[in-house]
Amino acid sequence: MARVDCFTSASFAYLDRARILFETLRRHHPDWRLWLCLVDEEPEGFTFRPEQELFDAVVRTEALGIEDLARFKFEHDVVELCTAVKGPMLCHLFGLGAEKVIYLDPDIAVFNTLAPVVELLDTHDIILTPHQIFPDETDMAIRDNEIGSMKYGIYNLGFLAVAARAEGIRFAQWWRDRLLAYCFDDLPSGLFTDQKWCDHVPGLFDQVKILRDPGYNVASWNLSRRPVDFDAEGNLLAGGALLRFFHFTKVTWVGELMLERYGGAHIAVFELLRWYRDRLAAHAVADLPEGWWAFGRFRDGQAITREQRLAFRHDRALRDAYPDPFSAGAAVFRHG
Amino acid sequence: MMNLAEQEDALRPHFDAIFYMAQNPDLRRNGATPLRHFLTDGWRERRNPTRWFDVDFYLRMNLDVAEAGMNPFLHYVLAGRREGRQASRLLDAEQRQMRSARAPSARAGEWAAVADMSAAQDVDFLASRLGDGDSAGILLAFSHDDYFGNYGGVQKQIGVEQTRFTQAGWRFLHVSPAAPLPVLAGPAREGFRVAVRLDGARLGVFLAGQVAALLGALRRAGRRVEAVIHHVMGWSPEAVAMMVDAAGTRPIFWAHDFFTLCPSYALMRNDVAFCGAPRLGANACGICVYGGDRLAQAERTDAFFRRMRPFVLAPSASAYAMWRRGGLEHAGHAVLPLGRLVFDAGAGPRPATERVRVAHLGARVLFKGWSVYEPLAQAFAADPRYAFYQLGVDGHTPRIGAIRHIPVQVDTTTPDAMIDAVARHRIDIVVSWSLWPETFCFAAHEALAGGAGLITHGEAGNVPALAGLAGEGRALVLSDVADLHAAFAEGRVVALANSVERAYGAVITAVGSADWLGIERTDVPMGAG
Numbered sequence: 001m002a003r004v005d006c007f008t009s010a011s012f013a014y015l016d017r018a019r020i021l022f023e024t025l026r027r028h029h030p031d032w033r034l035w036l037c038l039v040d041e042e043p044e045g046f047t048f049r050p051e052q053e054l055f056d057a058v059v060r061t062e063a064l065g066i067e068d069l070a071r072f073k074f075e076h077d078v079v080e081l082c083t084a085v086k087g088p089m090l091c092h093l094f095g096l097g098a099e100k101v102i103y104l105d106p107d108i109a110v111f112n113t114l115a116p117v118v119e120l121l122d123t124h125d126i127i128l129t130p131h132q133i134f135p136d137e138t139d140m141a142i143r144d145n146e147i148g149s150m151k152y153g154i155y156n157l158g159f160l161a162v163a164a165r166a167e168g169i170r171f172a173q174w175w176r177d178r179l180l181a182y183c184f185d186d187l188p189s190g191l192f193t194d195q196k197w198c199d200h201v202p203g204l205f206d207q208v209k210i211l212r213d214p215g216y217n218v219a220s221w222n223l224s225r226r227p228v229d230f231d232a233e234g235n236l237l238a239g240g241a242l243l244r245f246f247h248f249t250k251v252t253w254v255g256e257l258m259l260e261r262y263g264g265a266h267i268a269v270f271e272l273l274r275w276y277r278d279r280l281a282a283h284a285v286a287d288l289p290e291g292w293w294a295f296g297r298f299r300d301g302q303a304i305t306r307e308q309r310l311a312f313r314h315d316r317a318l319r320d321a322y323p324d325p326f327s328a329g330a331a332v333f334r335h336g
Numbered sequence: 337m338m339n340l341a342e343q344e345d346a347l348r349p350h351f352d353a354i355f356y357m358a359q360n361p362d363l364r365r366n367g368a369t370p371l372r373h374f375l376t377d378g379w380r381e382r383r384n385p386t387r388w389f390d391v392d393f394y395l396r397m398n399l400d401v402a403e404a405g406m407n408p409f410l411h412y413v414l415a416g417r418r419e420g421r422q423a424s425r426l427l428d429a430e431q432r433q434m435r436s437a438r439a440p441s442a443r444a445g446e447w448a449a450v451a452d453m454s455a456a457q458d459v460d461f462l463a464s465r466l467g468d469g470d471s472a473g474i475l476l477a478f479s480h481d482d483y484f485g486n487y488g489g490v491q492k493q494i495g496v497e498q499t500r501f502t503q504a505g506w507r508f509l510h511v512s513p514a515a516p517l518p519v520l521a522g523p524a525r526e527g528f529r530v531a532v533r534l535d536g537a538r539l540g541v542f543l544a545g546q547v548a549a550l551l552g553a554l555r556r557a558g559r560r561v562e563a564v565i566h567h568v569m570g571w572s573p574e575a576v577a578m579m580v581d582a583a584g585t586r587p588i589f590w591a592h593d594f595f596t597l598c599p600s601y602a603l604m605r606n607d608v609a610f611c612g613a614p615r616l617g618a619n620a621c622g623i624c625v626y627g628g629d630r631l632a633q634a635e636r637t638d639a640f641f642r643r644m645r646p647f648v649l650a651p652s653a654s655a656y657a658m659w660r661r662g663g664l665e666h667a668g669h670a671v672l673p674l675g676r677l678v679f680d681a682g683a684g685p686r687p688a689t690e691r692v693r694v695a696h697l698g699a700r701v702l703f704k705g706w707s708v709y710e711p712l713a714q715a716f717a718a719d720p721r722y723a724f725y726q727l728g729v730d731g732h733t734p735r736i737g738a739i740r741h742i743p744v745q746v747d748t749t750t751p752d753a754m755i756d757a758v759a760r761h762r763i764d765i766v767v768s769w770s771l772w773p774e775t776f777c778f779a780a781h782e783a784l785a786g787g788a789g790l791i792t793h794g795e796a797g798n799v800p801a802l803a804g805l806a807g808e809g810r811a812l813v814l815s816d817v818a819d820l821h822a823a824f825a826e827g828r829v830v831a832l833a834n835s836v837e838r839a840y841g842a843v844i845t846a847v848g849s850a851d852w853l854g855i856e857r858t859d860v861p862m863g864a865g
């Protein structure tokens with residue numbers, strides 16, 4: 001049996017979610033090596049104790065060999081940066097000898113074994129899950145789901161599985177390179193973080209498996225065609241298949257609104273949401289300041305705006321002048 | 337822009353003043369009419385105008401309405417419903433129920449208020465009360481609470497049993513946890529505190545070890561002791577086993593509900609859906625508020641049954657069939673209904689000119705079928721064929737205008753109050769739509785005894801079997817909620833109401849444990865375990 005390495009990428013604000021991911025993964029896969037790619041730094045007075053967490057190892061962005069890291073961090077917001085590191089992290093794990101690597105978003109919870117994915121990696125190098133695997137039927141659902149995926153990417157990159165064989169490694173290197181240069185939320189330019197890039201995968205690479213099992217990566221965007229319910233034995237099903245993992249995107253009001261829209265006639269999906277909120281409360285990160293992200297502020301504490309990041313991203317002169325824009329402070333953007 | 341009077345006119349047919357006032361008791365001394373209050377202040381305070389419209393939800397789902405600062409209910413009535421906008425959350429009743437669901441171990445602290453904290457009595461006091469041997473025997477009865485202070489099916493059964501055993505010359509020694517709990521207590525034995533009633537008289541708190549020693553001594557002195565376990569909730573099963581061992585008898589265990597399978601005794605996952613007690617570790621338990629407590633007590637429950645190998649009495653065949661899925665060891669079983677129906681001669685059919693009076697018997701609680709009955713009444717509120725009632729206690733959820741509430745309180749002093757109320761209010765049809773398999777549904781018996789017809793579904797435990805006994809002219813067993821609505825729409829319900837013979841009757845309560853102990857002596861063959 002090849003070793004399985006599984007990682008997620010998160011800031012401290014998502015550590016509660018990541019804890020649920022690891023807790024549920026551990027239950028089904030005690031033998032996997034679990035990694036947290038940490039895209040954050042500790043605030044003052046906060047101690048992070050990886051040895052008390054449910055993963056095996058933490059990798060910080062500094063360890064990923066990203067050139068010019070301060071500028072890189074500054075030009076990305078939290079979602080962009082947390083997704084941009086996924087490619088470098090995948091290559092990092094391959095560099096450490098990983099044979100089968102699975103990425104899962106921190107807001108995923110695993111409900112049944114992912115052994116079929118591990119098996120598929122014996123015959124395929126890259127596995128992707130499309131947002132939709134059945135055509136939608138109502139105008140609203142087509143707009144929300146199918147057209148939504150044409151904007152944001154056909155495959156949901158909350159999940160990715162790659163084997164360390166020729167095509168898998170070629171993919172990892174290509175993805176890493178693209179993310180280092182173009183991992184932005186910039187829909188008019190045809191970009192959406194790490195995700196939209198993967199629309200190219202079936203065209204650019206061989207040995208690709210498009211996993212069309214309704215039990216994988218169930219979320220608000222595909223609930224309309226994958227009703228969640230229990231069978232008589234108490235198993236969770238999605239679209240009639242065993243629910244492998246559920247993607248709790250935005251357990252805030254927006255996410256709930258989509259569940260309301262597509263949750264259907266079964267209470268089970270609302271029970272899932274209730275359970276997830278309970279687990280979030282149980283895994284709350286103690287002593288973390290509200291809204292904390294180490295790279296969300298200048299060193300003097302002032303919040304970095306989207307405009308400032310964009311200005312830095314596009315203004316060659318600014319980039320040249322400030323190799324560490326965090327230290328430079330907000331003042332340098334005022335006359336830009 | 338509509339003025340207030342025009343707004344009132346537009347909303348009046350849809351506004352539920354009864355619900356509004358039940359939901360908002362703080363408005364009772366407010367001078368304005370409920371509708372006027374809703375229009376001027378209520379909706380801004382997120383108060384709902386009916387059970388089926390959720391102001392907060394509508395505003396959050398429809399940002400255009402929120403931004404326009406418009407009364408959301410008015411918007412819905414004038415435009416939103418035509419545009420297909422949603423009036424409230426999906427499965428609103430279930431979602432409300434689920435939000436209040438909590439693990440029983442997390443609720444345990446709240447039970448402290450009912451604990452008897454008094455000092456343990458000297459066991460000699462109990463010994464002196466039990467006397468020195470002039471009785472036919474001592475019946476040691478276990479249950480989860482004081483059957484005098486609380487009222488429900490189990491308590492009623494114990495009361496009946498006490499009378500019967502006392503009449504037969506037995507002493508009736510009832511024990512319950514001095515500190516009742518919604519889960520098993522910690523694994524105490526000798527030191528477990530037990531509240532004791534002897535022949536109905538409360539004697540106070542004793543230590544389980546001392547009671548066990550006393551029972552052992554009495555048995556060795558030649559007294560016959562039998563043990564009946566009605567419930568183990570709140571008990572340390574190790575303490576129960578110790579006391580039963582001292583009595584030197586194989587206990588009877590009553591499967592009144594499914595607590596020994598899961599602390600959700602009606603097997604309601606997250607308090608909203610029947611789960612059927614799947615295998616431990618199933619997904620269902622993983623996301624259920626009862627899952628952790630179920631796991632925590634499973635091993636001790638299993639050990640208890642392996643040690644006791646009790647004889648199981650079930651109040652219905654369906655109850656035993658479900659209970660045995662827990663795989664707990666037992667020496668054998670028998671089905672003994674807690675009561676049976678007897679009828680007077682029929683008084684003839686109802687006056688066909690009247691509306692069919694439809695009722696829910698009991699409290700307005702979800703697992704007893706309220707989440708099905710309330711929307712049913714709303715759906716047919718404007719149908720001139722029907723009038724909807726609830727006979728039972730007030731509370732749990734607010735009343736609604738579509739259902740007339742008739743207060744009925746059944747207790748030891750008024751055991752037939754429900755039957756009388758069904759008859760007095762000339763209820764034609766009782767919808768008995770429990771979401772869990774009732775082990776023995778007194779309310780369904782009371783419905784028939786009150787002269788009403790019965791409507792239920794196939795998964796309601798012993799109720800469909802009762803409907804089968806009652807026969808086609810008195811009962812309908814429907815497949816699901818859609819079928820229920822169809823039966824009301826198509827007139828099958830009116831047809832049933834017209835065919836019911838309106839025979840009044842009574843529910844004769846059985847004295848199961850006493851019967852069984854008597855039967856056992858005459859060597860009637862036992863059922864297989």
